[in-house]
Amino acid sequence: MNRRPRTAVTLADVAEVAGVSKAAVSGVLNGKPRVAPSTAQRILDAARTLGYHANPTAQQLRSGRTNAIGFVIPELNRPYFGELATHLANQLDAQGQHLVIQRSGGSKEHELAAAQFAQLRRYDAVILSVLGVDPPDLESLGFSIPLILLGEKSMPGAHPQVIMDNEAGAHNAVTHLLTHGATRIVMLGGSHSPDRNDMTRRRTDGYRSAHCDTNHPLNEELIVELTGVGPEAGYHAITTLIDAGTPFDAVFAVTDVVAIGAMRALADAGFTIPGDVQVIGFDDITDGCYTIPRLSSVNPHKERIAQAVLDLIAEPETAPQAVTIPTTLTLRESTQR
Amino acid sequence: MNRRPRTAVTLADVAEVAGVSKAAVSGVLNGKPRVAPSTAQRILDAARTLGYHANPTAQQLRSGRTNAIGFVIPELNRPYFGELATHLANQLDAQGQHLVIQRSGGSKEHELAAAQFAQLRRYDAVILSVLGVDPPDLESLGFSIPLILLGEKSMPGAHPQVIMDNEAGAHNAVTHLLTHGATRIVMLGGSHSPDRNDMTRRRTDGYRSAHCDTNHPLNEELIVELTGVGPEAGYHAITTLIDAGTPFDAVFAVTDVVAIGAMRALADAGFTIPGDVQVIGFDDITDGCYTIPRLSSVNPHKERIAQAVLDLIAEPETAPQAVTIPTTLTLRESTQR
Structure with missing residues (x-):
């Protein structure tokens, strides 16, 4: 060497x-x-x-900048984060800055360790996708560099946040199903805990409000919690429902990856999609254009999320507390038109 | 803020x-x-x-280590790299070290810029997945921290390298197709350039030698070069072949992602898989377990690649020049048994 x-x-x-x-x-x-x-x-x-x-080290010392933006994500093998990171990197590259990615693992302890390490690396700013951490935990870190929080969980406090409109996105997806023939919709990866403050809770709120607003009865047994977020979790949960004889005619999955696992389970059990069961996911990942059938999904507009994050980094003094990016519905072959 | x-x-x-x-x-x-x-x-x-x-900064200064390993990959939204990075991060986490990921974009210029930036960040070691860069380019950077090269392109020189057995993997996949009814196999994402030194060339060599070893004629028109590496590239190329009336009964795709695009194009054109056309990919990504039909693939054993890389980092003095990790064949529903 x-x-x-x-x-x-x-x-x-x-x-x-x-x-x-x-x-x-x-x-x-x-x-x-x-x-x-x-x-x-x-x-x-x-x-x-x-x-x-x-000498780039000398240049860095002179400018007081590292030209590195840290991005802390829960997992490295989730297409949603891979696509969002690509949007961020494309825009940063054009400014001569580097996106540097770390994994947090999603638990409070690991998110704090990853954020502390990010601070140690002296990035010009850190983008943190929060799942487990709470505002007081973040304050205990005493962040001295700009910190932008991302998505999912509401985090009122000292740091600006970019949030996707989880509840409205879920509401629109479930309303589409309820107005296109579905009466018993599985909420795959939902939450039964009213006091949770996270993505599953917000998307379940949208599932509930869509039933209420369209005067459809809601079956609590169709809200299925998952232990994981990969396709295997969706596959296992749908197989279990089918084996238990629980009737359903649609699946709203908390993410596209979970929806892809669900579609595979439905195919294995001999159900047609969307004839017997309609399926809709969340995230609008590129893979959804190539599944058989093509997957309908809630589009969170990752390129707009990336732009909002970079705008907050560029203008820290005028930054609002929270920016919510609206979602739209992308309808493909897995749902009825 | x-x-x-x-x-x-x-x-x-x-x-x-x-x-x-x-x-x-x-x-x-x-x-x-x-x-x-x-x-x-x-x-x-x-x-x-x-x-x-x-104070972690003070601790880092005392130890002379950053506890950060840099990993420079071509793109952030490719499942192969997401899964490999997860294996690396899992093993590094257990040692109290952090994996930090940067994107190179895959061109020589961008790989050099990313490697130079990685050196500036003073990682304890850098893992570089090389596509565009050549040995003399790397020497010009004067790397002063351990640099491990990854995959694909042979890079004899001062730095150890972990290589997957591209040629044998392709040979085994194509031999399986040729001995299970296929006679006209599309090599999707192959290379016609004998002087290329990269993954597409090595996998095409395996495609060629499998035909030779089993006494099957080889049709140069079935070796199709791609301009991209995403599912859209596979989709477009297969659609073009079908529209041109070129007959084929199997597809060996250079990656699983390309194979997934190819399967979607075959389904759109009314072909059954594996009845009309068998399909096999390369990388054995998790998604391949959930496609319809499930995708057969060459398994490069990402967990072994990760371990070999970390072994080279741990023992820089005794590091051999190159470690080749053997592949195996994972047969699922998209090929004939």
């Missing part, structure tokens, strides 16, 4: 070859030439010939 | 409350008490009462 530091070409080397002062070289290479154009050209030629590269 | 630094509780505060020296507090809190047990207990009580937290 190559551990030896190489002898780097310095500003002084360029100055010597060009026959000018180090200050003149620095001025030209930083785009602020205070010399004649012919001298500037001589300096640029010398720098190129010698293979001079500016 | 909360930018005010908070007044932190210091070691001196704990020492004052406990009535001992700072050295005594430091010894107890670092697990090396040189005081009586009752004194140690008094120190721990004082630290807890005051809410003392060790």
Whole structure:
């Protein structure tokens, strides 16, 4: 393994070859030439010939910025976060900044450890997708760099937050099902706890209000809690419902990934989609365009979420406490038109 | 936004409350008490009462380690890398280390920029998935921290590398198809360039050698190059082949994601899988267990790749130049048994 530091070409080397002062070289290479154009050209030629590269550590120390934005997400293998991170990275790349991703694991303890580590890494700002952590926990960290909270759980406090409209998104999806033939809709990955403050609770609130607003009876037995968030959790829960003989004619899944597991379970049990059972997910991931059948979903507009986060980072002084991004419904083949 | 630094509780505060020296507090809190047990207990009580937290920056400076391993991947929204990163993060978490992910974009220029930035961030080691970069480019960076190269492209040089057995994996997949009824197999995402040194070339070599070894004729027109690596690329290429009237009875896709796009295109054109056309992918991503039909794939054993990378980081002095991880074949519903 190559551990030896190489002898780097310095500003002084360029100055010597060009026959000018180090200050003149620095001025030209930083785009602020205070010399004649012919001298500037001589300096640029010398720098190129010698293979001079500016020292990024020194540049970072001078600017007081790291050009790194930290993004702490619950898991590394969830398409929603992969697509959101891609939107963020695309926009940051264009500004010459780097997105750096860490995993929190989703528990309070791990989120705090990840946030503390992010602070230690001295990012210019940290974007934290909160699941387990509460406002007092965050205050205990004494964040000294801008911290933007993301999604799901309402976190009133000292830090701005970008939230997707979970309840309205769920309400629209379930209303579509109830007005297109469905009467017994499984809420796959819902919550029975009224005091929870999280994404499953908010999406279940939308499921409930859609029934209320359209005068449909609500069956608590159809609200199914999940222990995981992957396709295997959706697969297992639907298989269990079918085995128990519980009748249903639609599935509203808390995420697209869970919906994909549910569709596979329905196919294995011989149900047609959307003929026997309609299915709709949440997140509008790219994969949903390629499933058989194509998956209908609530679109949280990841590109708008990314833009709102970056706007909050760019304008920390005028930042509002919370920005809510509206959702829309993407209807494909897994639901009735 | 909360930018005010908070007044932190210091070691001196704990020492004052406990009535001992700072050295005594430091010894107890670092697990090396040189005081009586009752004194140690008094120190721990004082630290807890005051809410003392060790300063991680100071700890990092003392140890000379950042406890961060950088992982530079081509894209953030590819399930293969999300799953591999999860394996790495699981193993690093258990050692109290953090995996930090950056995107390179896959081009030479962006890989070099990402690697340079990783060096600037002073990770304890960097894992770089190389697509565009060549050995001389890497040498120009003068890496002073351990650098482990990953996958795909052979990179003889100063840095150890973990490679998946691309050619044997492709050979086994295509041999399975040729010995289970297929005669005209599309290599979706192959390469016609004999001088390329990358994953598409290696998997195409396996496709070719499988035909040769089983005495089957090879049709160059069935080796289809792709412009992208997402499902849309697979979808578009298969649709184009069908529209052109090119006959085929199997698809070997360069990745599972491409295979998923291909399966959707086949379904849209009315072909059954595996009755009319068998499909097999590469990567064995979790999603392949939930597609309709379930996707057969080459399993690169991501957990073994992760372990090999971490072994190379742990033992830099004895590191071999390249470790090749063997693949196996995972047969599901999209191929004939």
